[in-house]
Amino acid sequence: MAHPESSSPSSSSRSAELRELALLFLRLGATAFGGPAAHIAMMEDEVVRRRRWLTRDEFVDLLGAANLIPGPNSTELAIHIGHRRAGWPGLVVAGSCFILPAFFIVAGIAWAYSRFGNVPDVGALLYGVKAVIIAVVLQALWGLLRTVVKTWREGLVGAGVVTAAFLGVNELLLLLLAGLGVLAWRVVEQRGFKSGGPPAGAFVAPWTWVLPLGASAAVPFSQHGLFLFFLKVGSVLYGSGYVLLAFLRSDLVERWGWLTQAQLLDAVAVGQVTPGPVFTTATFIGYVLGGMTGAVVATVGIFLPAFVFVALSGPLVPRLRSSRAAGAFLDGVNVASLALMGVVTWQLGRAALVDGWTAGMAVVSAVLLIRYRVNSAWLVLGGGAMGWLVVEVLSKR
Numbered sequence: 001m002a003h004p005e006s007s008s009p010s011s012s013s014r015s016a017e018l019r020e021l022a023l024l025f026l027r028l029g030a031t032a033f034g035g036p037a038a039h040i041a042m043m044e045d046e047v048v049r050r051r052r053w054l055t056r057d058e059f060v061d062l063l064g065a066a067n068l069i070p071g072p073n074s075t076e077l078a079i080h081i082g083h084r085r086a087g088w089p090g091l092v093v094a095g096s097c098f099i100l101p102a103f104f105i106v107a108g109i110a111w112a113y114s115r116f117g118n119v120p121d122v123g124a125l126l127y128g129v130k131a132v133i134i135a136v137v138l139q140a141l142w143g144l145l146r147t148v149v150k151t152w153r154e155g156l157v158g159a160g161v162v163t164a165a166f167l168g169v170n171e172l173l174l175l176l177l178a179g180l181g182v183l184a185w186r187v188v189e190q191r192g193f194k195s196g197g198p199p200a201g202a203f204v205a206p207w208t209w210v211l212p213l214g215a216s217a218a219v220p221f222s223q224h225g226l227f228l229f230f231l232k233v234g235s236v237l238y239g240s241g242y243v244l245l246a247f248l249r250s251d252l253v254e255r256w257g258w259l260t261q262a263q264l265l266d267a268v269a270v271g272q273v274t275p276g277p278v279f280t281t282a283t284f285i286g287y288v289l290g291g292m293t294g295a296v297v298a299t300v301g302i303f304l305p306a307f308v309f310v311a312l313s314g315p316l317v318p319r320l321r322s323s324r325a326a327g328a329f330l331d332g333v334n335v336a337s338l339a340l341m342g343v344v345t346w347q348l349g350r351a352a353l354v355d356g357w358t359a360g361m362a363v364v365s366a367v368l369l370i371r372y373r374v375n376s377a378w379l380v381l382g383g384g385a386m387g388w389l390v391v392e393v394l395s396k397r
Contacts, residue, residue, distance in 0.1 A: 128387020
């Protein structure tokens with residue numbers, strides 16, 4: 001019979017891992033402004049460069065896996081990291097802690113919005129935060145690209161993805177084509193090896209089902225209907241916040257009349273300017289429609305599929321990497337993921353670096369991040385403070 005002491009080290013070690021995961025992702029959820037590209041960059045800084053929980057190769061594989069399933073990519077990456085670090089409890093802790101700060105911040109803004117009728121102006125803070133985010137994303141992107149682009153072939157695939165993305169080709173299609181393209185190259189180079197079959201379906205979740213909810217005419221609001229709607233959105237949605245906007249507008253505004261166009265735009269704006277997952281737009285909408293209960297129902301509905309999809313696909317990642325055919329496909333997906341991240345960074349940069357102040361903040365942030373390894377969360381907070389100083393104080397003198 002085992003003594004109680006024999007199990008305590010393992011138990012205390014797991015508790016310490018979960019506590020560390022919780023603290024890290026609570027902090028990231030409260031400071032990770034800038035959308036998925038920025039979130040991914042901050043996670044890479046924390047779990048690869050600082051804590052060394054994952055190698056860059058492992059991190060990129062998890063990023064590729066997250067890009068192949070529907071839902072919020074950066075949240076799914078957090079869930080993957082939690083699972084890799086501390087098993088099933090880590091999966092729940094990391095994902096929940098990344099979502100919770102944004103949930104409470106957005107719910108608080110929704111309360112103020114419902115009471116006073118407008119969204120707080122945070123333009124001065126974001127003026128500086130966006131500039132810092134560009135430096136954070138570029139630093140992460142450079143390090144990841146050096147890991148992923150191993151030959152001129154991967155470089156060519158990445159260039160093709162960038163070109164196609166600028167032309168408006170669907171993101172999921174680019175991921176799949178890049179994976180199949182690298183796989184085809186490897187087959188030609190290594191004729192005769194036994195392939196385990198096309199790996200494309202290994203990650204792609206069954207997103208084609210659609211939850212029936214109402215007809216084209218307006219239907220009465222209900223918490224049950226709200227949950228089913230956001231469960232459907234979380235189960236099928238690929239792409240950016242603009243794709244989310246299209247889903248929300250089609251059903252909530254045009255079909256059922258639950259929201260006005262102005263309320264929807266305010267909801268999307270709040271999701272974009274607050275830290276953490278952009279999908280907390282659902283929290284705002286849920287609060288406006290059904291109070292705090294609605295906020296919880298909508299948030300659970302839109303994020304629940306991400307936990308399920310990661311739980312199903314996460315254990316497959318190491319197995320795919322051990323297969324030459326599946327590994328080649330995953331390499332192509334990884335190249336495409338970073339190429340798409342580069343396109344988003346270019347778009348963010350054009351919107352964020354608008355004058356000498358913002359360009360200067362980006363350069364200083366890059367130096368502090370690369371040369372002195374300053375934590376990216378502190379840089380984001382400093383950027384917000386500097387933005388407020390420039391906009392509210394210096395520019396009004």
